[in-house]
Amino acid sequence: MQSTGRSRSIPYRRLGIISEERMLKAVAVFGMLWFGVCPLLADEPNIRVDGAWMRAVPPSMSDTAIYLTIANLGKDKVALTGGKTPIADSVEPMITTKSGEGAKQELGMASVDSLEIPPGGKLVLEPGGNHLMVMGLKKHPAEGEKVDLTITLEPGNHEIRLEIPVSRKPLS
Amino acid sequence: MSTSILPNQKVQPNERGPFWSNWRIWAAAVALLFALGISILFGSKQAAQRGYFGQRLFPPKEAFDFNLINQDAQPFQLHQLRGKVVLFLFGFTHCPNVCPTSLTNLAAVYQKLEPEQRKQVQILFLSVDAQRDTPVALKNYVPWFDPSIIGLSGSKEVIDRTVQEYGGSYEIMPASSKDPNEYGVNHSAYIYLINPAGQLELLYDNDKLVNTDRMVGDIRKILTEKK
Numbered sequence: 023m024q025s026t027g028r029s030r031s032i033p034y035r036r037l038g039i040i041s042e043e044r045m046l047k048a049v050a051v052f053g054m055l056w057f058g059v060c061p062l063l064a065d066e067p068n069i070r071v072d073g074a075w076m077r078a079v080p081p082s083m084s085d086t087a088i089y090l091t092i093a094n095l096g097k098d099k100v101a102l103t104g105g106k107t108p109i110a111d112s113v114e115p116m117i118t119t120k121s122g123e124g125a126k127q128e129l130g131m132a133s134v135d136s137l138e139i140p141p142g143g144k145l146v147l148e149p150g151g152n153h154l155m156v157m158g159l160k161k162h163p164a165e166g167e168k169v170d171l172t173i174t175l176e177p178g179n180h181e182i183r184l185e186i187p188v189s190r191k192p193l194s
Numbered sequence: 195m196s197t198s199i200l201p202n203q204k205v206q207p208n209e210r211g212p213f214w215s216n217w218r219i220w221a222a223a224v225a226l227l228f229a230l231g232i233s234i235l236f237g238s239k240q241a242a243q244r245g246y247f248g249q250r251l252f253p254p255k256e257a258f259d260f261n262l263i264n265q266d267a268q269p270f271q272l273h274q275l276r277g278k279v280v281l282f283l284f285g286f287t288h289c290p291n292v293c294p295t296s297l298t299n300l301a302a303v304y305q306k307l308e309p310e311q312r313k314q315v316q317i318l319f320l321s322v323d324a325q326r327d328t329p330v331a332l333k334n335y336v337p338w339f340d341p342s343i344i345g346l347s348g349s350k351e352v353i354d355r356t357v358q359e360y361g362g363s364y365e366i367m368p369a370s371s372k373d374p375n376e377y378g379v380n381h382s383a384y385i386y387l388i389n390p391a392g393q394l395e396l397l398y399d400n401d402k403l404v405n406t407d408r409m410v411g412d413i414r415k416i417l418t419e420k421k
Binding site: 077084085087118119121126149157191 | 287289295298331334335360363365380383391397
């Protein structure tokens with residue numbers, strides 16, 4: 023900032039508490055703190071996970087699905103980007119696609135990078151719809167067993183560890 | 195008319211013509227006809243539905259008698275199930291979400307029926323994945339949902355003809371670059387209820403299957419009506 027005649031009208035100069043140089047330094051330090059700390063604060067998405075479960079599948083199957091509800095309680099957009107479990111190779115968000123009409127309507131699925139949850143909104147993953155697809159099952163947990171699941175959310179590559187039940191049908 | 199208090203006041207002449215020239219009469223008549231039309235339209239639709247939860251085909255149409263192969267590698271034709279209510283659906287065994295959901299829901303419906311009624315009901319799962327779904331693959335998958343369910347497969351030609359005759363549709367998706375045996379299959383997910391006379395009578399969107407009680411209600415109704 024160049025010192026000009028007009029800068030005299032700036033209150034801190036008039037009050038003579040701090041020099042312009044110190045003011046600039048203060049602004050710089052505050053700026054560094056602001057941009058340095060804020061992403062760290064935003065690192066904790068304010069969410070709640072409910073009703074997570076993994077579908078029990080026949081031993082011949084190498085893939086299954088995980089269903090859950092994530093409520094975004096914060097003011098910022100949050101996105102579910104995937105997850106991991108020790109019992110499978112990968113966990114990826116999938117959407118159910120629909121093409122065509124009526125009885126000819128084909129259901130399919132497509133891999134997506136993330137599933138977004140708007141502020142105050144909910145992401146509902148449920149049977150037949152969008153889900154977390156579990157690929158390359160290394161073991162087939164029986165109904166009633168529990169498995170470890172870590173889901174990953176953006177911003178901040180934030181991880182949440184869960185222990186979820188294995189079931190044939192939705193938990194009531 | 196001499197109700198006027200003021201002298202010399204001109205009584206307004208009656209401007210109304212004959213009754214049919216009044217627009218209100220016409221508006222009322224149009225509204226009445228409209229309401230009548232609506233009630234006839236919906237009334238007949240309701241009559242055809244006859245309180246069924248599934249979408250009713252009226253009149254029921256002869257269901258295509260396919261010639262497929264069951265999970266024990268034996269020929270299987272629809273007419274073998276004459277006298278039973280058949281719940282028929284398409285899918286594939288590598289399907290991790292839609293098919294297990296439909297099969298689980300159908301199994302719940304079946305299990306809710308009385309043992310006597312179960313003898314008169316058969317769930318059939320036709321795999322549209324002719325390449326991977328051998329009878330063995332089907333046997334490892336289908337009965338897991340309920341031991342009574344029969345898995346069917348066949349040549350691509352027979353599968354295609356069957357899907358077409360039932361008004362369904364499917365499409366094999368491109369395989370993964372890593373493994374030519376790794377691919378998805380998009381498929382229609384309606385469930386077809388074939389009555390004991392071998393006629394296609396009710397259709398269900400896969401979303402409807404979760405309503406176990408209403409599905410059971412339809413099956414019981416068909417079983418009693420078609421006796």
